[in-house]
Amino acid sequence: MRFVKGHGTENDFVILPDPDGELELSAARVAAMCDRRAGIGADGVLHVMRTKLSPEVADQAGEAEWFMDYRNADGGVAEMCGNGVRVFARYLVDAGLADAGEFGIATRGGVKRARLAETGDVTVEMGPARVLGDSTTTVTGRRYDGVHVDMGNPHLACVIGDPVAQLDLTHQPAFDPAVFPVGVNIELLNPVGERRVVMRVFERGSGETRSCGTGAVASAVAAARLAGESTGTWTVEVLGGTVTVTLDEHTTYLAGPAVLVASGELNL
Numbered sequence: 394m395r396f397v398k399g400h401g402t403e404n405d406f407v408i409l410p411d412p413d414g415e416l417e418l419s420a421a422r423v424a425a426m427c428d429r430r431a432g433i434g435a436d437g438v439l440h441v442m443r444t445k446l447s448p449e450v451a452d453q454a455g456e457a458e459w460f461m462d463y464r465n466a467d468g469g470v471a472e473m474c475g476n477g478v479r480v481f482a483r484y485l486v487d488a489g490l491a492d493a494g495e496f497g498i499a500t501r502g503g504v505k506r507a508r509l510a511e512t513g514d515v516t517v518e519m520g521p522a523r524v525l526g527d528s529t530t531t532v533t534g535r536r537y538d539g540v541h542v543d544m545g546n547p548h549l550a551c552v553i554g555d556p557v558a559q560l561d562l563t564h565q566p567a568f569d570p571a572v573f574p575v576g577v578n579i580e581l582l583n584p585v586g587e588r589r590v591v592m593r594v595f596e597r598g599s600g601e602t603r604s605c606g607t608g609a610v611a612s613a614v615a616a617a618r619l620a621g622e623s624t625g626t627w628t629v630e631v632l633g634g635t636v637t638v639t640l641d642e643h644t645t646y647l648a649g650p651a652v653l654v655a656s657g658e659l660n661l
């Protein structure tokens with residue numbers, strides 16, 4: 394079967410075009426594709442299906458022809474992926490499945506509108522960031538306070554005093570399963586200037602990744618709260634580059650590069 398490989402600030406994905414939903418995408422198959430030694434290697438899979446043929450999101454078909462069925466590297470299903478939507482939009486336009494400009498993409502977290510700029514950047518309206526309270530995480534024995542932010546998927550965004558560059562994120566940071574019964578994506582961040590933060594992330598289902606779009610929005614929300622702000626544009630530096638997050642009163646936007654790097658035939 395045909396695949397494309399792409400990334401958004403080095404959050405990388407295997408894209409699987411399957412318009413009519415013929416592919417049996419088991420968790421084991423996804424995990425095998427995402428394996429960085431025995432497979433193609435990726436943080437997740439973007440399964441491309443027609444919205445109207447996907448019962449989970451068929452109600453979004455009037456606003457979005459294509460459904461981004463997102464899977465984490467461990468094979469688990471996720472509601473949303475911010476960098477994934479940006480790469481998915483780039484793929485749809487390159488494959489001739491959508492016209493450049495603005496269009497909707499169906500996700501388990503609702504329809505997201507994407508816009509491609511001539512520079513190659515893709516901006517996505519991510520919808521409102523819902524702040525649901527506070528919680529904590531523990532990384533190598535140190536406890537950090539954070540904000541629980543729902544971006545369609547769950548986040549705990551922690552503004553910390555320690556430099557994030559020095560953190561060991563090779564193991565799952567501890568979190569409160571009563572607050573996050575289906576797991577959580579954990580962001581750790583330092584403010585480094587006017588509306589500018591450095592972020593690292595440990596993603597549910599993938600481990601530490603080099604970027605996370607929904608996590609960048611959650612981080613901007615946490616940093617803005619600390620600064621006593623609720624709107625504005627924030628620059629989020631991640632290991633794989635830089636993304637821009639705009640918070641307005643009713644919604645949020647994520648912008649940054651989205652590139653396709655390879656395509657080929659997958660031996661199932």
Ligand SMILES: N[C@@H](CCC[C@H](N)C(=O)O)C(=O)O
Pocket residue numbers: 404437465470471472473474475476477546547578596597598599602604605606607608
């Ligand atoms: N990297 C993504 C988020 C992918 C899903 C996440 N791991 C989850 O399980 O919620 C992004 O760019 O937002």
